Amino acid sequence: MGIVRNTINMRKIIKDSTIKFIEHPAALFFSWILFLLIPVVNFLRLFIISHDKLVDENLRVLLSKLSQVAVGFLSIYSLSLFFVCLYYFSNRVILKQQRKAFLFIVSSGVIFFVINSLLISLEGRKFPNYLYSTIGSTADFLSNLNLLTLFNLALVLIILFQRGSLFHMNSKANKSSLSKKFAVIIHSSKILIVLILIFSFISSINTILNFRSQYKNAQISYEQRFGDEYEFVKILKATVPERSSVIHPPQNSTWPFIGNQPIIRYFLFPRRLISGVLLNNRKITQEISAAYFAEIYSESTDKHWPLVDTSNKAIIFDQKTSIEYSELEKVAEVNGVVIYKISFL
Amino acid sequence: MNKVLFLLVSFLCAIMFFAKFFFLVSENSSDFYLLAVIELISIVVLFGWSIFSFITSEKVKKMRPSRTRFSLPVIILATLCITLLVSSFIQTSVTNSLDWDAVALYDARAKFLLDGVKFSEMKSLTSFDFKNGYYYSLYPPFTSILHFGWYRFGIPAPVPVLYSLFLVMFATGIFLMLHPRLGISWSLLATFIVIGQQNLFSTSIIAYSNLPYTLYLSLGILFLHRYLIDKKNWYLGFGIILVMSSQWIRFLEPSWLIVVISFAAISWKSLSLRRTIIPAILLTASCIISYVSWKYFAEVVSQKETIFQTSLLNFLEPVLGIFTGSLLIISIAYLKMWGGTLIIYIGSIIAALNLQDEEAKADLFLVFLIVLSFSMYFFGLYFISFQFEWWPEMGGSLLRSSTFLLPVAVYLLTKATKQIFKNKTKI
Numbered sequence: 091m092g093i094v095r096n097t098i099n100m101r102k103i104i105k106d107s108t109i110k111f112i113e114h115p116a117a118l119f120f121s122w123i124l125f126l127l128i129p130v131v132n133f134l135r136l137f138i139i140s141h142d143k144l145v146d147e148n149l150r151v152l153l154s155k156l157s158q159v160a161v162g163f164l165s166i167y168s169l170s171l172f173f174v175c176l177y178y179f180s181n182r183v184i185l186k187q188q189r190k191a192f193l194f195i196v197s198s199g200v201i202f203f204v205i206n207s208l209l210i211s212l213e214g215r216k217f218p219n220y221l222y223s224t225i226g227s228t229a230d231f232l233s234n235l236n237l238l239t240l241f242n243l244a245l246v247l248i249i250l251f252q253r254g255s256l257f258h259m260n261s262k263a264n265k266s267s268l269s270k271k272f273a274v275i276i277h278s279s280k281i282l283i284v285l286i287l288i289f290s291f292i293s294s295i296n297t298i299l300n301f302r303s304q305y306k307n308a309q310i311s312y313e314q315r316f317g318d319e320y321e322f323v324k325i326l327k328a329t330v331p332e333r334s335s336v337i338h339p340p341q342n343s344t345w346p347f348i349g350n351q352p353i354i355r356y357f358l359f360p361r362r363l364i365s366g367v368l369l370n371n372r373k374i375t376q377e378i379s380a381a382y383f384a385e386i387y388s389e390s391t392d393k394h395w396p397l398v399d400t401s402n403k404a405i406i407f408d409q410k411t412s413i414e415y416s417e418l419e420k421v422a423e424v425n426g427v428v429i430y431k432i433s434f435l
Numbered sequence: 436m437n438k439v440l441f442l443l444v445s446f447l448c449a450i451m452f453f454a455k456f457f458f459l460v461s462e463n464s465s466d467f468y469l470l471a472v473i474e475l476i477s478i479v480v481l482f483g484w485s486i487f488s489f490i491t492s493e494k495v496k497k498m499r500p501s502r503t504r505f506s507l508p509v510i511i512l513a514t515l516c517i518t519l520l521v522s523s524f525i526q527t528s529v530t531n532s533l534d535w536d537a538v539a540l541y542d543a544r545a546k547f548l549l550d551g552v553k554f555s556e557m558k559s560l561t562s563f564d565f566k567n568g569y570y571y572s573l574y575p576p577f578t579s580i581l582h583f584g585w586y587r588f589g590i591p592a593p594v595p596v597l598y599s600l601f602l603v604m605f606a607t608g609i610f611l612m613l614h615p616r617l618g619i620s621w622s623l624l625a626t627f628i629v630i631g632q633q634n635l636f637s638t639s640i641i642a643y644s645n646l647p648y649t650l651y652l653s654l655g656i657l658f659l660h661r662y663l664i665d666k667k668n669w670y671l672g673f674g675i676i677l678v679m680s681s682q683w684i685r686f687l688e689p690s691w692l693i694v695v696i697s698f699a700a701i702s703w704k705s706l707s708l709r710r711t712i713i714p715a716i717l718l719t720a721s722c723i724i725s726y727v728s729w730k731y732f733a734e735v736v737s738q739k740e741t742i743f744q745t746s747l748l749n750f751l752e753p754v755l756g757i758f759t760g761s762l763l764i765i766s767i768a769y770l771k772m773w774g775g776t777l778i779i780y781i782g783s784i785i786a787a788l789n790l791q792d793e794e795a796k797a798d799l800f801l802v803f804l805i806v807l808s809f810s811m812y813f814f815g816l817y818f819i820s821f822q823f824e825w826w827p828e829m830g831g832s833l834l835r836s837s838t839f840l841l842p843v844a845v846y847l848l849t850k851a852t853k854q855i856f857k858n859k860t861k862i
Contacts, residue, residue, distance in 0.1 A: 298518055353539045
């Protein structure tokens with residue numbers, strides 16, 4: 091009995107403290123400022139990580155972890171606070187000071203959103219990871235923060251304008267037909283439904299706001315999309331006759347684009363493509379008889395392909411097996427890339 | 436509004452019919468011929484029946500011309516929808532390069548078709564590829580045939596513009612389907628939310644099969660849902676054509692099976708032979724015809740290899756994984772893959788439980804669909820994780836291929852919210 095009474099007292103204390111907290115305009119103001127300081131926490135984390143002489147390594151790791159936890163906590167805290175405010179103010183008059191606090195939240199939230207959006211667009215003009223290396227927050231992180239800000243602002247606007255009728259629980263229905271707990275569950279689920287719809291609406295608005303970065307992505311060329319290896323494919327297309335065979339590197343993480351036969355076929359069709367990994371025996375080389383290939387990354391030690399031993403007239407296409415050839419002829423050189431024709435018969 | 440809807444869905448069915456007809460004519464394999472002809476005939480019969488049902492059931496009313504005044508929310512929401520559509524067109528019209536899968540598969544097959552290579556001959560292109568022999572028959576040919584048509588007709592725009600057109604048709608279809616139930620403003624809101632979700636909108640600016648798949652499958656689902664409410668045969672007919680046709684766009688995920696099971700479950704519940712049991716049988720039979728037709732072509736004619744192993748060991752390993760913690764790891768990864776969209780789907784289930792009207796049974800069809808689809812994706816991912824180490828990369832593909840659930844989920848959410856606002860003192 092004593093434990094039950096203590097639990098009830100504890101709950102009453104928590105409830106009363108929460109209400110006092112929400113009612114106080116300074117508390118709302120202070121909580122919102124903490125949310126706006128999330129990017130500052132990230133900046134401090136970057137500062138700690140990059141100044142290894144300032145702080146001992148173990149302490150540095152601990153502070154870094156704590157700052158990550160702090161960011162998560164502040165995000166959840168701000169969202170929970172406005173949920174509770176939504177519930178609390180749905181049946182109460184908002185006092186003048188509280189209204190001023192909410193209006194401050196809306197205006198500062200809009201400014202915060204605009205600043206984040208400008209920072210995100212700055213990353214597009216500079217280089218990838220520019221924001222993370224400068225202020226400790228990635229563009230994706232700021233984008234998610236913007237989404238959360240919009241959602242928080244939507245909640246605040248509902249608090250300010252819904253005049254208490256929307257989320258008011260019908261006390262008569264509770265007494266007559268439903269037990270109190272079941273009524274609370276239904277009431278809460280309805281609030282959740284409306285909030286999820288608002289969240290969905292805001293994420294669709296976000297798609298419109300992301301137009302600029304998407305527009306830039308739409309204009310990228312094949313070189314930008316597929317990287318350096320695209321150059322080899324372009325040169326092969328320009329120099330190798332259409333009704334001939336082309337040997338390409340094995341498909342693996344070393345040559346992710348030029349080793350991928352379906353991808354390069356799009357550019358080299360109707361040329362017959364042969365994966366270098368299959369060229370490991372005489373039978374297959376006799377079947378092919380002759381083919382072209384580009385020398386890939388001739389200056390690199392680990393990405394160079396194929397490996398040629400001209401003195402023994404041997405070549406390695408599959409990274410392991412040396413096979414003999416009869417003739418190796420240089421047919422073109424474009425931008426430092428050499429195209430060869432190899433004969434096996 | 437029904438007339439516009441009828442024209443839209445007829446247009447979609449016609450595109451599908453002509454694409455299949457082209458495929459049949461270009462692939463003159465005698466083995467495949469019979470199945471393909473049966474499938475085409477079933478589409479024609481269903482199409483004819485739907486047209487007949489539409490003409491007889493939709494009475495032509497003489498409307499007095501009236502000046503409709505649109506409210507501010509309608510204007511704002513319509514503007515937002517149009518902004519998204521225009522945004523999609525702008526991005527696709529300046530496209531300089533296609534994405535990975537479009538280059539490797541969808542647009543590549545169109546190029547091969549232009550060069551006179553048949554679908555059944557595409558496997559021979561990979562004779563000297565040790566890894567990707569199955570690739571060209573992995574996905575059905577619909578999008579590649581449309582790309583082929585795009586190039587053959589010499590349309591002076593990048594092929595991704597086609598997908599912006601799909602988005603327009605999709606938005607129009609969603610709005611017209613939801614409008615009778617939700618009214619203009621709420622259906623515009625739902626349409627905006629659906630087409631604005633990043634995982635769906637992104638499919639309108641890449642030349643992949645996801646958006647046409649979503650278009651056909653989700654409209655088919657909404658047609659079947661409408662049939663469960665209004666009992667008009669043309670909804671059923673078009674719903675069946677759209678759902679069965681979706682298999683010809685994407686075949687990897689058996690979403691059509693989920694639709695069939697959900698519809699059959701509702702039909703069994705109502706036990707009305709003419710109104711629900713026979714339609715369920717008709718839907719099942721039509722979808723099976725489509726399934727067998729493409730599967731036969733892919734595996735027998737095109738000699739596609741099976742990429743998923745189905746031995747006893749492949750079955751036992753996942754079962755044992757439940758006790759070794761793998762299930763938990765996959766569950767966490769699975770939930771993370773959905774991202775913010777998960778909230779929408781959870782919200783839609785909660786919304787469905789809160790709905791209080793005579794359409795509850797029809798809405799239950801949609802709830803089954805969402806729950807069963809989630810289960811399908813989860814167990815599919817769980818089993819795949821034991822066979823392929825690249826399973827974590829499936830997140831993006833999962834999000835794109837599941838976008839057909841968005842109109843369903845958003846409809847439930849919007850409907851519940853509308854009811855809440857209508858009974859605003861009763862929350």
